[in-house]
Amino acid sequence: MEKKQLKNTVLTEVAWEVCNQVGGIYTVIRSKVPVMIDKWGDNYLLLGPYIHHNVATDFESAESDDSNMSKAVDRLREMGLEVHYGTWLVSGRPKTVLFNPYSVMHELGNIKYFYNQNHHIDFKNHDPLLDQVLAFGYMVKIFLSELTRICLDDGVQVISHFHEWMAGTAIPDLRKEQIPVKTVFTTHATMLGRYLAMNDPFFYDHLPFLNWEVEAKNFNIDAVVRLERACAHGSHIFTTVSDVTGQECIHLLGRAPDQILPNGLNIERFSVLHEVQNIHQKYKTKIQHFVMGHFFQSYSFELDKTLFFFTSGRFEYRNKGYDLALEALARLNWKMKEANSDMTVVMFIVTKQPVHSISPHVLNSRAVLEEIDDNCDSILKLVKKKLFQHAASNQEDHRLPSLNDMVDDYWRLRYRRTIQSWKTGNLPSVVTHNLVDDTNDAVLQFLRNSNLVNKAEDRVKFVYHPDFISTSSPLFGLDYGEFVRGCHLGIFPSYYEPWGYTPVECLASGVPAVTSDLSGFGDYIKNVPTGNEEHGMYIVERAKKDFNDSADDLANILFRFVQTTRKERITMRNKSEDLSEVFDWKNLYSEYQKAYLLATESVSIEA
Missing domain, CATH: 3.40.50.2000 (Glycogen Phosphorylase B;)
Incomplete structure (x- = not known):
């Protein structure tokens, strides 16, 4: 018109x-x-x-x-x-x-x-x-x-x-x-x-x-x-x-x-493809910072070999496919351990549930990590100052001095004590907040019954965040759109979803996504020529399959994604944005x- x-x-x-x-x-x-x-x-x-x-x-x-x-x-x-x-x-x-x-x-x-x-x-x-x-x-x-x-x-x-x-x-x-x-x-x-x-x-x-x-x-x-x-x-x-x-x-x-x-x-495209990767890297670094604070006080794993998966939306445990996603992730955990995979998956479940507050333990862990970060900055400034003075004052001796000698006893002790106070033998919490009804929460019930409680040997870790993500939250320091861009894969295998915005938002952010053929979006994209895995779009069949078969299909999809190379994921990220053009209001x-x-x-x- x-x-x-x-x-x-x-x-x-x-x-x-x-x-x-x-x-x-x-x-x-x-x-x-x-x-x-x-x-x-x-x-x-x-x-x-x-x-x-x-x-x-x-x-x-x-x-x-x-x-x-x-x-x-x-x-x-x-x-x-x-x-x-x-x-x-x-x-x-x-x-x-x-x-x-x-x-x-x-x-x-x-x-x-x-x-x-x-x-x-x-x-x-x-x-x-x-x-x-x-x-x-x-x-x-x-x-x-x-x-x-x-x-x-x-x-x-x-x-x-x-x-x-x-x-x-x-x-x-x-x-x-x-x-x-x-x-x-x-x-x-x-x-x-x-x-x-x-x-x-x-x-x-x-x-x-x-x-x-x-x-x-x-x-x-x-x-x-x-x-x-x-x-x-x-x-x-x-x-x-x-x-x-x-x-x-x-x-x-x-x-x-x-x-x-x-x-x-409204699909906003970046004029150069490398910008998609740069933005992903920027926000992924912030998520990595959260992951270190949440997990590394108990044990560590290689961040360069860690993928961030997430799901989000209203808390409709069955309709939104949270039940299927959790079952598939449990099977993925088994598959990765059987294959001796050196990769780690951190799964974020972002929804809205009645909570009292953020868990003091989770907040304290992040606060201590911030203190360690501040200590490192102070030590770096001290070493830089002394190293520069050494270089300027020693005209004949050009050997690099012992950097350990350039750190004062005060900072050595403070650095050591802060780390010791942070480390713990407890397992990382699977939930970031104190829920009003912790006992009857469906997500926690599944994780506890499946013994998926963030053990060191598990390849799939869980972070259940029962509140929407915003910049006002002290845990991530990101808004929801930035958080999405920092992740690697969105998982939305809905059972009842008249349309489903979340996978579209993923594609528009250059993030591959999983949807189901029972969602309006999943049904629609089956008829889009580029709506395929090459363009970052994975579709779980639920219309003609039972829960168990669909869980197997989703676990296999996730396992294939874990096995992709970094180069393949970068290519998929760019093609995901290409696919999102189909859903521009224009x-x-x-x-x-x-x-x-x-x-x-x-x-x-x-x-």
């Missing part, structure tokens, strides 16, 4: 995660903004909730102007609604309208009553999130009604693209009241599918035979599931993010998607164009 072809069309995108980071949809919306601004210009508007406590850091208010969007905001303010008009402070600076659902909570009883009367959805069970969502949807419906009325007077049509049921609750009312706005609804995952997959090891086999009403009541999510179905059936165009989720929608939502809208990223936006054309049946689309 060229801008000149869109002068008579306004596109609004509605998402609960506009200026409100909760999950993957935040990344979808935020990363897509620059392309949307390029395609739609001032005719693009984002709608979201004004609820996040840090919203002021992401959003900049603007004065009212002559735009139709601003006029609609003014009308809602005249009605007594709290509406904020401005820009989201991300790349592209999109126009944004945020609604405070608490400003209409006094109407919540009426909102629920009429929703039940009009759409036969009962909200008798109290749910604070659902209350917020319904109030937000009520405000969005009023806004779109006013915006459409204003735009029609100017001969401008409105398309509204809703993401997920939390943003789509306005759709049924818009259709019932026949507001002339064209609606597109995207479900990024069905609520019922997520619950079922977590509890049914044969979810995909049972899917065609499930009764959605019975299952929704079993999980006590009847109202949300009915809302989701109302959004899917009420929209002009229904879409989802992958063919895998499309099949799920047919059985659980009762409507086949009109269009598949795969998720992308290339994927054409699918969105098709959805908007289907919705309006009148918008000219660029070939």
Whole structure:
């Protein structure tokens, strides 16, 4: 779509995660903004909730102007609604309208009553999130009604693209009241599918035979599931993010998607290939520093022969494939020991679990290592100073003096005592934090039952980090993106994953990744010619294999990767970035164009 072809069309995108980071949809919306601004210009508007406590850091208010969007905001303010008009402070600076659902909570009883009367959805069970969502949807419906009325007077049509049921609750009312706005609804995952997959090891086999009403009541999510179905059936165009989720929608939502809208990223490429390796080396050095602090007080291993693997995401032990990854790593450990491999693998498990604090032992170990590092710097400065003085003052004797004699007794003693106080006979901890429920944690249960407790003879070591990585954490001193770039392989063998951003982020960072054919991304990339191991993309078969066979496949993949040479890994890193180009929004936006054309049946689309 060229801008000149869109002068008579306004596109609004509605998402609960506009200026409100909760999950993957935040990344979808935020990363897509620059392309949307390029395609739609001032005719693009984002709608979201004004609820996040840090919203002021992401959003900049603007004065009212002559735009139709601003006029609609003014009308809602005249009605007594709290509406904020401005820009989201991300790349592209999109126009944004945020609604405070608490400003209409006094109407919540009426909102629920009429929703039940009009759409036969009962909200008798109290749910604070659902209350917020319904109030937000009520405000969005009023806004779109006013915006459409204003735009029609100017001969401008409105398309509204809703993401997920939390943003789509306005759709049924818009259709019932026949507001002339064209609606597109995207479900990024069905609520019922997520619950079922977590509890049914044969979810995909049972899917065609499930009764959605019975299952929704079993999980006590009847109202949300009915809302989701109302959004899917009420929209002009229904879409989802992958063919895998499309099949799920047919059985659980009762409507086949009109269009598949795969998720992308803003792919930033480096102009020279060696820069990818330089950046990897920079952040790998920081991870190595952590590894020394965590492991070397108990025993050491060669860092130049150590690979860093990781997995990350929400803590859904089965859905995210943590269970399969751990089982495969246990088998990898056995394979490496049987092969007498001189390599070491450190596996990082990065997720979010309730914790009390970072383990004092882990913090203390890192602090003492920092002290050793400071001692080394002081000794180096002392030796350099004395060596320079020796060189300058001895004109005839050019022999190198004993460097040991140049270190004062104070620094020798301090250096020795610090190291002695640091060394321990205890095994390195497998978890970096004090968990609220350490006993029942699924990851720790597996590691303990498998006796994978970071013994010196094990070739696979584990670091379970039950908190998201950020620069504010004292353990790594890296943000998540930097941490990813410092690793060698990402492992994401999901059982239930409508799309899956993590492997895409790996590829964009020049890091090879493992995905599964049950994830939307894994299913999609099977049809990409370069989506292969040569380009750093490994796919575990889970759709037609049982858990044991899939674990064997993944263990074999990991063992092959361990056996690659450094030169091969560098080549793969560069080719991974090449593959990531496929998922640049500039290339994927054409699918969105098709959805908007289907919705309006009148918008000219660029070939």
